[in-house]
Amino acid sequence: MKLHRVLLFLGILGHLGTAVALPRHAPVPGGIAVIDLGPASQQAPSARLGEQPLAVVKEQGRWYALLGIPLDTLPGEMEIAVSGGSTAGIRTVNIGIKNYPEQRLTIKDKRKVEPNPDDLARIEREKAVTEAVKRHFSSHAPATDFLLPASGPLSSRFGLRRIFNGQPRNPHAGLDVAVGTGAPIRAPADGIVANTGDYFFNGNTVFIDHGQGLISAYMHLSRIDVRPGQTVKKGELLGAVGATGRVTGPHLHWAVILNNTPVDPELFLARP
Numbered sequence: 001m002k003l004h005r006v007l008l009f010l011g012i013l014g015h016l017g018t019a020v021a022l023p024r025h026a027p028v029p030g031g032i033a034v035i036d037l038g039p040a041s042q043q044a045p046s047a048r049l050g051e052q053p054l055a056v057v058k059e060q061g062r063w064y065a066l067l068g069i070p071l072d073t074l075p076g077e078m079e080i081a082v083s084g085g086s087t088a089g090i091r092t093v094n095i096g097i098k099n100y101p102e103q104r105l106t107i108k109d110k111r112k113v114e115p116n117p118d119d120l121a122r123i124e125r126e127k128a129v130t131e132a133v134k135r136h137f138s139s140h141a142p143a144t145d146f147l148l149p150a151s152g153p154l155s156s157r158f159g160l161r162r163i164f165n166g167q168p169r170n171p172h173a174g175l176d177v178a179v180g181t182g183a184p185i186r187a188p189a190d191g192i193v194a195n196t197g198d199y200f201f202n203g204n205t206v207f208i209d210h211g212q213g214l215i216s217a218y219m220h221l222s223r224i225d226v227r228p229g230q231t232v233k234k235g236e237l238l239g240a241v242g243a244t245g246r247v248t249g250p251h252l253h254w255a256v257i258l259n260n261t262p263v264d265p266e267l268f269l270a271r272p
Helices: 003-017 117-135
Strands: 032-039 046-049 055-059 062-068 076-083 089-095 102-105 161-164 175-177 184-186 191-199 203-211 214-224 237-241 252-258 261-263
Touching: 032 076, 032 089, 046 062, 062 076, 062 252, 062 261, 117 191, 117 203, 191 214, 203 237
Parallel strands: 102 161
Antiparallel strands: 032 062, 046 076, 055 062, 076 089, 175 252, 184 237, 191 203, 203 214, 214 237, 214 252, 252 261
16 A cells, blocks of 8 residues: 555544544535644645645644535545645545435525526626635634524534526535524634625525635525724634525525535534
């Protein structure tokens, strides 16, 4: 077995046994690969997927790269390049299969399913803004021991293949928390408010930059209590649950983006 595969295997075992603050290792479409990069006694290494930098965090005396895997990734191998530290080189991650269920929803506001030309122009303008937020890579290391940002049962899970009013749309790229209008939404970890706004599909939205390409988003809010550039601490109030944007009722849609890729937010939560 090649050395880098041995190290990856050992890193996964260590992560499963002791590194409780890291997200769970789930190398499947929409998941996260947690890759051991060596002891933290060495200088911090860097890692890339092509031109995309990856988050590198220190946990339990070791460096780990966090690779967000796109939902449309086919089973097979992904390679990341590691530089610096004691284990520089190419690492291979084996991507498994994950099948997500289907969800059918009925939206009363038909414009949210079939936007008119003015709506489409607005959607394109908003997409340019949100894509820039998701691509941003700040230098500070993120905290990855997240709290659930609202108190309530989990409803629509990440990755559902969604059909609105009989028409297939993009998969569900977040996690829904079933809570009523006005319920508080709190930051799951420290970060900086990267953007706030009222978006066509997302409604009132807050984006938080947690560092190194780890971004979280909170959608359909009835109220926003923070401003862009504001530093927020874990547990600090961000706003309130609502039913703005494309929704069937009040709830929180929570999204987590890692290396410009939506990933399953539940991987950042402690197991019950």
